[in-house]
Amino acid sequence: MFIDTHIHESKYSLDSHVSLNEIVDRAKKIGLDGICITDHDDNQIRHVARALSKELGYLIIPGCEVLTYEGDIVVFGVDDLPEGKLHAAELISYVNAKGGVGISAHPFRNNNRGLGENIQRVQGLAGVEGFNGNTDLPSNLQACRLAGQLGLPIFGASDAHHVHEVGKYATYFACPITSEAEFIEAIKAGVTRPAICLDNGFTLLDYVRK
Numbered sequence: 212m213f214i215d216t217h218i219h220e221s222k223y224s225l226d227s228h229v230s231l232n233e234i235v236d237r238a239k240k241i242g243l244d245g246i247c248i249t250d251h252d253d254n255q256i257r258h259v260a261r262a263l264s265k266e267l268g269y270l271i272i273p274g275c276e277v278l279t280y281e282g283d284i285v286v287f288g289v290d291d292l293p294e295g296k297l298h299a300a301e302l303i304s305y306v307n308a309k310g311g312v313g314i315s316a317h318p319f320r321n322n323n324r325g326l327g328e329n330i331q332r333v334q335g336l337a338g339v340e341g342f343n344g345n346t347d348l349p350s351n352l353q354a355c356r357l358a359g360q361l362g363l364p365i366f367g368a369s370d371a372h373h374v375h376e377v378g379k380y381a382t383y384f385a386c387p388i389t390s391e392a393e394f395i396e397a398i399k400a401g402v403t404r405p406a407i408c409l410d411n412g413f414t415l416l417d418y419v420r421k
Contacts, residue, residue: 214245214246252276256273339364
């Protein structure tokens with residue numbers, strides 16, 4: 212299954228220009244099997260997303276992109292977000308204790324919002340966005356190399372804020388995913404691979420390992 216694990220919609224991410232329904236329509240059109248809505252420091256969309264997922268019979272997983280003192284982390288499996296800004300290690304500890312997962316978002320993007328080398332000092336990360344659709348290729352490859360050295364799973368995600376960006380990159384799951392719980396368990400199992408959307412569908416990407 213191919214799932215875009217990092218997308219912003221316009222109601223709760225004010226820098227986004229695409230609605231949830233537009234995201235779903237685009238995702239279906241290009242062959243995504245599911246999407247994740249990860250607004251900035253806000254997961255209020257979760258109720259609507261879950262209801263729409265059930266109505267359409269299409270996988271829509273709510274999460275959140277949380278800015279820590281060290282950089283952004285995409286989290287899943289946590290309905291009640293912690294209050295106030297935390298250090299990355301504190302957020303990961305909180306999320307893991309709730310049974311959720313945290314993924315380092317665009318770690319080497321040049322806007323002071325990525326964990327960068329701090330990934331090496333944050334225990335408990337479930338993976339790293341090695342291919343982020345709004346990050347330049349050298350920075351993405353730098354993330355892939357570090358993740359490979361640390362033995363962390365690598366994810367692909369669009370980080371879409373416009374409809375045409377949805378699915379630029381995605382993450383491949385070898386097992387069927389039909390729920391948030393299965394999605395989180397698959398991430399914990401480390402059986403993901405990044406993929407890119409080309410004219411003929413999605414193609415798995417190789418990356419550098421130590």
